[in-house]
Amino acid sequence: MAIRKLLIANRGEIAVRIIRAARDLGIATVQVHSKADKDSLAVRLADEAVDIGPPQAAKSYLNQAAILAAAQSTGADAIHPGYGFLAENAEFAAAVEAAGMIFVGPTAQSIRLMGDKVAAREAAASAGVPTVPGSQGRLESAEAAFALVEKTGFPVMIKAAAGGGGRGIRIARSAEEFHHLMPQAQAEALAAFGDGGLYVEKLVEGARHIEVQVLGDGRDVIHCFERECSLQRRRQKVWEEAPSPSLTQAVREKLCTSAVALAKAVNYRGAGTLEYLYDDRTGEFYFLEMNTRIQVEHPVTEMVTGIDLVREMIRIAGGEPLRIRQDEVRVSGHSIEVRINAEDPARNFLPNPGTVNALGVPGGDGVRFDSMLYQGYTVPPFYDSLLGKLIVHDKDRPSAIRRLERALAELSVEGIFTTKPLHQALARDADVQAGRFHTAWLEPWLESHAAALATAQPPSAVKVAP
Amino acid sequence: MATQQIFSPLPGIFYRKPAPDKPVYKNDGDVVVESDTIGLIEVMKSFNEVKAGAAGKIVRFLAENEDAVMAGQPIAEIDV
Numbered sequence: 001m002a003i004r005k006l007l008i009a010n011r012g013e014i015a016v017r018i019i020r021a022a023r024d025l026g027i028a029t030v031q032v033h034s035k036a037d038k039d040s041l042a043v044r045l046a047d048e049a050v051d052i053g054p055p056q057a058a059k060s061y062l063n064q065a066a067i068l069a070a071a072q073s074t075g076a077d078a079i080h081p082g083y084g085f086l087a088e089n090a091e092f093a094a095a096v097e098a099a100g101m102i103f104v105g106p107t108a109q110s111i112r113l114m115g116d117k118v119a120a121r122e123a124a125a126s127a128g129v130p131t132v133p134g135s136q137g138r139l140e141s142a143e144a145a146f147a148l149v150e151k152t153g154f155p156v157m158i159k160a161a162a163g164g165g166g167r168g169i170r171i172a173r174s175a176e177e178f179h180h181l182m183p184q185a186q187a188e189a190l191a192a193f194g195d196g197g198l199y200v201e202k203l204v205e206g207a208r209h210i211e212v213q214v215l216g217d218g219r220d221v222i223h224c225f226e227r228e229c230s231l232q233r234r235r236q237k238v239w240e241e242a243p244s245p246s247l248t249q250a251v252r253e254k255l256c257t258s259a260v261a262l263a264k265a266v267n268y269r270g271a272g273t274l275e276y277l278y279d280d281r282t283g284e285f286y287f288l289e290m291n292t293r294i295q296v297e298h299p300v301t302e303m304v305t306g307i308d309l310v311r312e313m314i315r316i317a318g319g320e321p322l323r324i325r326q327d328e329v330r331v332s333g334h335s336i337e338v339r340i341n342a343e344d345p346a347r348n349f350l351p352n353p354g355t356v357n358a359l360g361v362p363g364g365d366g367v368r369f370d371s372m373l374y375q376g377y378t379v380p381p382f383y384d385s386l387l388g389k390l391i392v393h394d395k396d397r398p399s400a401i402r403r404l405e406r407a408l409a410e411l412s413v414e415g416i417f418t419t420k421p422l423h424q425a426l427a428r429d430a431d432v433q434a435g436r437f438h439t440a441w442l443e444p445w446l447e448s449h450a451a452a453l454a455t456a457q458p459p460s461a462v463k464v465a466p
Numbered sequence: 467m468a469t470q471q472i473f474s475p476l477p478g479i480f481y482r483k484p485a486p487d488k489p490v491y492k493n494d495g496d497v498v499v500e501s502d503t504i505g506l507i508e509v510m511k512s513f514n515e516v517k518a519g520a521a522g523k524i525v526r527f528l529a530e531n532e533d534a535v536m537a538g539q540p541i542a543e544i545d546v
Contacts, residue, residue, distance in 0.1 A: 036534070054534065055479070055534045056479055056532060056534065342510065343510075350512075351509045351510035351511075351512050352510075353477060353509065353510060380477075381476065381477040381478040381509040381510060382478065382479060382508075382510075382534065383510065383511075384510060384511050385510040385511070
């Protein structure tokens with residue numbers, strides 16, 4: 001059944017992105033919004049808008065009943081959850097289908113399977129995908145965990161089975177630390193997630209974060225190659241690129257083949273991402289987790305492959321089979337995305353909502369700006385700080401970095417501090433230019449470059465709210 | 467004794483407790499010192515403490531737990 005009217009159960013730049021993809025397919029759009037988002041760009045662009053509640057996400061964007069009621073009252077036949085909020089909520093996916101509508105994403109069963117970190121590791125192992133050495137399943141006792149880490153060696157990470165987004169992770173570097181941290185981790189997992197189940201993994205230090213984009217239709221799966229997202233602050237990605245500057249062709253082939261094997265093993269439907277740790281000293285990669293949704297950084301894959309991932313996931317949800325064969329997916333050139341957040345790098349990334357008095361948007365060949373901004377827009381304080389993403393594409397990585405610098409110089413967001421100066425400094429950094437980094441590289445770099453960042457964005461450039 | 471107001475330093479969501487399952491920081495009638503935390507403001511997913519800012523006795527809270535507040539909005543009255 002082809003989708004005729006799509007409801008977007010999200011906000012910000014991804015809501016805008018989904019509306020554009022739907023419109024390109026001739027599909028009508030309904031934007032649900034909180035009271036704080038009534039003037040958002042997504043609401044302005046959508047064919048219809050429905051108020052679903054107060055500013056607090058728990059009372060609006062996470063309010064399943066209000067979203068389902070909005071879909072029914074507007075006659076929407078499908079719901080796109082975007083990322084975050086309800087995107088990986090199996091109960092919501094099931095409720096959408098039970099209400100006779102299409103959930104633009106995988107089945108509730110796939111979400112549930114991949115959302116349980118232990119079950120996902122088990123699925124990976126049985127599909128022949130390497131995982132970080134550690135517990136094969138959840139550990140119920142500290143004794144069982146210790147017997148295991150004596151085999152893997154230190155350092156190890158203790159993770160909550162029900163955790164995610166870096167929450168509930170502890171690092172033990174010795175047996176003594178392990179005995180000290182294990183009971184804490186158990187108590188915290190129980191309190192935070194209602195589930196004291198833990199698992200233990202060897203910590204691969206100096207590893208890179210590489211992820212593989214897949215598209216499936218429930219039968220076939222293809223990959224759209226990899227992205228590297230090693231530049232992270234507090235486990236949040238700030239700069240992403242495709243292809244990875246660190247993979248050899250042989251490893252790339254093995255990595256992408258493993259991602260397809262795992263996605264096929266779970267009959268994956270829609271757009272998904274398999275995240276890996278990659279140790280470029282040994283050439284070994286390890287599956288971390290699968291994200292069963294579109295990701296923030298999907299545009300870099302779109303730029304190098306020419307595939308509109310959001311449009312494809314909507315088509316698949318409407319019942320079409322995959323239209324692209326694996327041998328038709330080719331990488332051309334290099335793409336980089338940087339996240340433009342409402343945060344001040346000079347003041348420890350202090351969040352910084354406010355009104356955009358003037359906006360200068362970069363343009364020209366190979367430049368794309370996916371954002372929720374317009375001149376005069378007031379960024380509300382209630383949601384995350386992502387304002388938009390600046391994406392560039394060029395024939396190779398050095399050219400893409402130069403083009404990024406050019407585009408950043410053209411970008412001006414007046415009225416609020418943004419992370420633009422951070423990206424300008426990164427683009428000029430010799431290690432970044434050489435692709436020499438890993439997931440723990442950025443935080444010490446921020447400390448050693450604090451002075452330079454502090455003067456990068458003079459307050460006079462920004463009208464500070466009274 | 468003069469009555470003053472404590473203002474929210476930031477726009478966001480106001481919380482009266484450090485965590486959903488914890489008791490409130492302060493009750494109406496509590497005596498506070500300048501550096502006491504009386505609540506949290508969540509702005510763009512980061513949490514910032516609101517201090518009493520003066521020694522005295524809290525008369526009453528003007529904002530409820532989980533209210534959306536604007537920067538400069540009064541959130542409590544205090545007798546100093």
